Amino acid sequence: MKLLIVRHGDPDYSIDSLTEKGWREAHYLADRLTKTPADFYYCSPLGRAQDTAKETMERLHRSYEVLPWLREFQTAIHRPDVPDRLMNCWDWLPGDWAEVPEFHRQADWLTHPAMEEGNVRREYDWVISGLDELLLRHGYRREGNLYKVEQGNNDAIVLFCHFGVESVLLSRLINLPPMLIWHGMAAAPTSVTTVVTEERREGTAYFRMTAFGDTSHLYANGEPPAFAARFVEKWGNPGERVD
Numbered sequence: 562m563k564l565l566i567v568r569h570g571d572p573d574y575s576i577d578s579l580t581e582k583g584w585r586e587a588h589y590l591a592d593r594l595t596k597t598p599a600d601f602y603y604c605s606p607l608g609r610a611q612d613t614a615k616e617t618m619e620r621l622h623r624s625y626e627v628l629p630w631l632r633e634f635q636t637a638i639h640r641p642d643v644p645d646r647l648m649n650c651w652d653w654l655p656g657d658w659a660e661v662p663e664f665h666r667q668a669d670w671l672t673h674p675a676m677e678e679g680n681v682r683r684e685y686d687w688v689i690s691g692l693d694e695l696l697l698r699h700g701y702r703r704e705g706n707l708y709k710v711e712q713g714n715n716d717a718i719v720l721f722c723h724f725g726v727e728s729v730l731l732s733r734l735i736n737l738p739p740m741l742i743w744h745g746m747a748a749a750p751t752s753v754t755t756v757v758t759e760e761r762r763e764g765t766a767y768f769r770m771t772a773f774g775d776t777s778h779l780y781a782n783g784e785p786p787a788f789a790a791r792f793v794e795k796w797g798n799p800g801e802r803v804d
Contacts, residue, residue: 562699564734564768565599565719566727566754569609571787577608584612585784586751591616593753593778598623599717603695605631607723613751614721625721630691634725638679650681651725651743654804664740667732688726689733701758701766706736708758708766724748724790731756734768748774749786 567590570583579587594617602625604614614625637647641657663669671682693703700712720730728742734756748754752774758766776786793801 562701562714562758563717564756565594565717566730566756567594567613567719567721568724568727568748568750568752568774568790569605569607569613569721571750571789572609574609579609579612582784582787583609583750586779586787587613587616589778589782589784590751590753591620592782594719595620597717599719601699601716601718602626602721603628603631603718604721605633605723605726607632610721610723625719628691628695628720630688631720631722631726633723634684634688634729636679636681636684638675638681640675647679649725650676650679651728651739653740653744655744658740658744664738667736667738670738670740685729685739688729692730692733708768710758710760710764710766713758713760713766727754731770735770746773747790749776749779749791750789751779752776752786753778 570579570586572583573580590613598621602614602618602623604610604625604627606627606629618624634651636650638650640648640653642654658664661673663673670676671685676682696703696708699716699718700710700714701708702711725743727748728739731737731742732739753772754770754774755772756768756770759769760766779786788801793803
């Protein structure tokens with residue numbers, strides 16, 4: 562089985578839709594996805610993800626199923642450097658998280674006081690439970706850190722969603738703490754991450770990521786990837802986001 566995790570196009574968060582650039586990105590994404598149609602399509606309930614999927618679905622004469630847990634991963638915490646206001650749990654400064662041992666361990670990252678205060682575990686469990694139920698629907702049952710194959714298949718499944726929740730999905734599939742993905746990787750708008758089952762022994766599967774954040778459909782059309790999900794590469798660079 563193959564999962565294609567697609568981040569929405571360049572967002573206009575003020576209206577939960579896409580910028581003009583985001584609509585172009587969604588068009589080039591549709592060029593790509595319609596060449597190799599998938600078997601199943603699922604989408605976040607948020608507008609920017611649904612607008613990203615719109616042209617692909619129209620051109621394929623298909624529809625997606627909305628899954629509530631594919632919405633952006635939304636939990637509020639008191640980040641160490643801004644204790645006076647709430648921030649998303651996935652947006653920390655490197656100096657505040659990189660030296661914290663539990664953030665590097667899948668079993669422990671949710672025990673950090675900031676994560677406990679923000680009830681991050683409740684949101685995380687909701688998302689991974691939804692993912693496990695979806696995979697079971699398609700023949701793969703979670704058991705420990707592996708999957709029992711109840712009905713192996715070569716289905717292709719597309720998930721239109723958001724970078725924050727994409728990182729949570731990947732953390733479940735390949736057993737990494739999401740802090741390492743949230744901060745060590747950046748999936749640009751309309752990027753495609755591909756994860757496939759690996760069944761080297763009959764009845765047992767693991768997931769392997771074969772491509773992360775692929776934006777080749779943008780480069781093929783002379784469209785540079787948007788800077789969303791990234792921060793300033795060199796201190797002082799003009800126009801690059803600091804916080």
